Amino acid sequence: MVDARSAARLTLLLALAALLLLLAPLPFSGGVEARAAAVVLPAGRALRDLTRPASELLLNAGQVRSLSAENAALRRSVARLEAEAAALREANVATAQVSALLQSAGADFSRYRAAAVVAVDPAPGRRTIVVDRGSGDGVASGQAVLGPGATLVGVVSSVETHRARVRLLSDPDSAVAAVVQQSRVQAVLAGGGDRLRLDFVPVDAAVHKGDLVLSSALGGRLPGGLVVGRVSAVTSRAQDLFAKVAVEPLTDYARLEQVLILVDAALPAAGATGADDSGGDSTGGPTR
Template sequence: MTSARSAAWFSGIFFAALLLLALSPLPVAGDLEARAGAAVAPAVDAVRGAISPVTDIVLHAGQISELSEENAALRQELSRTQADLASLREGRIALEQANALIASVGAEAGSTITATVILRDPAPGRQSVVLNQGSRAGVRVGQPVLGSGATLLGIVTEVNETRSRVRLITDRESAIAALLQSSRTTGSLVGDGRELHLDFVPLDVAVAPGDVVLTSALGGLLPPGLLVGRVSEVEAPGQELHQRIVVDPLGDLERIEQVLVMTGFRPGTDIAPASEDAN
């Protein structure tokens, strides 16, 4: 119905225009033209209003496309800037961690280099990490790897020119000579994939939770006096010859980022012992 009315309306306008054209030579033509113009003016305005948005879109299509390209370029530039800022922030954090690590260890560890953990072994029970330093930086198999406060984290087991693998002290294959600071009793500190156990401590040795465990120089595989952990549980089974002692590592082995490798240490040689007094 609406379409029919619109067609009739425009047909009427068309025929009115033809009539004005035919009567234009007559004296009354001017008056008729003015009246007809006034009559059709609303329709003309309506048509103009209807097509105006379409006209604007066509006229400004180029500008819209240009603005879209500019917005896309700005978004890319913003993403690059944010990535650069994140990289700078991570670099600053790594530098601060390395400086704090060096300051906490001091000169007692001898010659050291800083290294960053770049990979962690995901296998269950395997506790090892890969560092971004290798033989070019002086890293050798058997060198201790330290965390904050000269705490032992692990020992280097594999090395190439630019990378090295460290077996953490909680690994199932880890076994190091250790001693109880309070009694000076030695034992074997072994990992089970999650925690540490100090084995071969006789039943008659007094051991209590909180006792500090240090590295021992027995065997010459580690420098003496490095902090390792604190006793958390003690059990003395009646039918066994040794106590069952659980030790918590002092280093945070789950969140290692920056470490120190004792490049001045050679297994089987003497170095100046680290302090054996824990605060």
């Protein structure tokens, strides 16, 4: 801002200018004008230099406000575009996952409903998920749920109009009929954490590490021959009636994002091995 000294200089300049106007008609005014100009011009330049920063500051302030508004608009546009790009990438990932699931399930796509996992049961020890398909899509309790590679990952336990809850095979309350492919030994596949186990396997049964475990037809409620996992360990003692058989799932249940629900189980299931009397799933097995 212009202080008192600057105001005094301005007043002096105005007085000199008025004096020059009054003396202009006189014959000796030329010399006076020259001497006055010698005084006024430097003072005028000093005043101009003094006031220039203030004027430039006002001009720059307007430009800064304009640039700030433009930058804010650009940031909003960039954020919106990034969100749209992320959504598009997620849609592409989901499409690729569903496509892979359908390809592994076989050509008869009408038997299945693709569903996205929308929630996971947070309760300790529980292994259930919620998917975005329900009774309005033909989903019903007891239907098989498949994961990558057409592997059996769970069974529909309850249904709403547009949602369904799936009990994974690893849930402590899960128990389905199963068969060891190589030896045809029937057993009950039970959950209980990250690994599965086969219950009621005779201690002398020919079950070995690496054997493939499938669903069994003994329950009759689900199609047979669905791949579940591989035997990862077999332990027993001489006095035991049943061996302890651990099964490693072929699918990481914690990473499920898209699944297939088998809504029509009238035909042989995808991934069936063609066994004579094996290949089914049962939700009516022992439940703990």
